[in-house]
Amino acid sequence: MNALCGGKVAIVSDKPHTTRRRIFGIANGDDHQLVLVDLPGFQRPIDPLTQRMQRTVDSSFEDIDAVLFVLSARDRIGAGDKFVARRVFELDLPVVIALNKVDRLKAGHIATQMQTAARLGDFHALHPVSAVTRDGIGALRDELVGLLPEGGQLYFPRDQRTDLTLSDQVAEVVREKALQLTKEEVPHSISVEIDEIEAKLVRAFVLVETESQKQILVGKRGAVVKQIGTRARPEIDRILGRRIFLDLTVKVRPRWRRDEAQLERLGL
Ligand SMILES: Nc1nc2c(ncn2[C@@H]2O[C@H](COP(=O)(O)OP(=O)(O)OP(=O)(O)O)[C@@H](O)[C@H]2O)c(=O)[nH]1
Numbered sequence: 001m002n003a004l005c006g007g008k009v010a011i012v013s014d015k016p017h018t019t020r021r022r023i024f025g026i027a028n029g030d031d032h033q034l035v036l037v038d039l040p041g042f043q044r045p046i047d048p049l050t051q052r053m054q055r056t057v058d059s060s061f062e063d064i065d066a067v068l069f070v071l072s073a074r075d076r077i078g079a080g081d082k083f084v085a086r087r088v089f090e091l092d093l094p095v096v097i098a099l100n101k102v103d104r105l106k107a108g109h110i111a112t113q114m115q116t117a118a119r120l121g122d123f124h125a126l127h128p129v130s131a132v133t134r135d136g137i138g139a140l141r142d143e144l145v146g147l148l149p150e151g152g153q154l155y156f157p158r159d160q161r162t163d164l165t166l167s168d169q170v171a172e173v174v175r176e177k178a179l180q181l182t183k184e185e186v187p188h189s190i191s192v193e194i195d196e197i198e199a200k201l202v203r204a205f206v207l208v209e210t211e212s213q214k215q216i217l218v219g220k221r222g223a224v225v226k227q228i229g230t231r232a233r234p235e236i237d238r239i240l241g242r243r244i245f246l247d248l249t250v251k252v253r254p255r256w257r258r259d260e261a262q263l264e265r266l267g268l
């Protein structure tokens with residue numbers, strides 16, 4: 001989605017289930033507006049957070065013109081992909097398969113992966129792409145634009161790239177940096193709440209579920225939380241269009257993933 005929109009809309013990490021909520025990414029052309037809807041992955045709900053994420057997925061297949069089904073060419077296309085394929089091919093919409101991450105893969109391997117992907121269902125088109133090198137992204141974009149209804153309208157102002165509020169964009173950037181610096185079960189226990197955004201100050205809470213997770217996020221003499229701030233600040237400056245001071249506090253909020261009121265507050 002970021003490659004198609006020509007800039008960062010969704011945060012990216014190597015941890016599964018990074019996207020927790022529905023995010024619109026808007027790609028404008030001279031005569032069209034392509035609105036991409038990024039969703040959490042399909043998963044078996046295990047707590048109120050994942051229940052809400054799965055509900056978001058289930059309720060998002062209305063009012064769409066096509067499905068962009070993204071696969072990783074670097075991984076074996078297996079049972080998980082077949083499970084998702086069953087869901088998307090039953091929608092009765094054109095399905096465009098993007099076989100992503102073809103960078104640094106040998107041509108023969110890409111060809112085999114394309115054959116496997118092609119067996120997932122009755123697709124409209126299949127594009128090998130790389131979000132990193134942008135290889136194939138132009139052709140994929142043209143394909144999707146070709147599926148837009150005639151005489152479509154402008155859903156968003158032309159200078160807008162996402163439906164997330166500035167505050168939510170800031171929270172997501174902080175969460176991205178926190179995900180980058182943690183591993184195992186810790187990333188799943190992290191969320192970010194914006195306390196206030198003022199002219200020169202952004203105050204945010206990095207929420208975790210336990211005291212030991214807090215120690216990991218704070219790090220030795222605050223080294224980890226400091227690193228999160230250092231990485232996040234330039235991006236927040238860009239989002240807000242001004243230089244800010246970023247005040248980050250790590251807080252324990254026990255069982256926030258099970259707390260409906262807290263999930264609501266986090267926009268989940
Ligand atoms: N080599 C390579 N890596 C990529 C490419 N696109 C994404 N990645 C990596 O794949 C990982 C997952 O990327 P995300 O954008 O978080 O994936 P997602 O599909 O949105 O996943 P969730 O939000 O977790 O459901 C990150 O480590 C990215 O850097 C690509 O084209 N090439």
Ligand SMILES: [Mg+2]
Nearest residue numbers: 010011018019
């Ligand atoms: Mg994502």
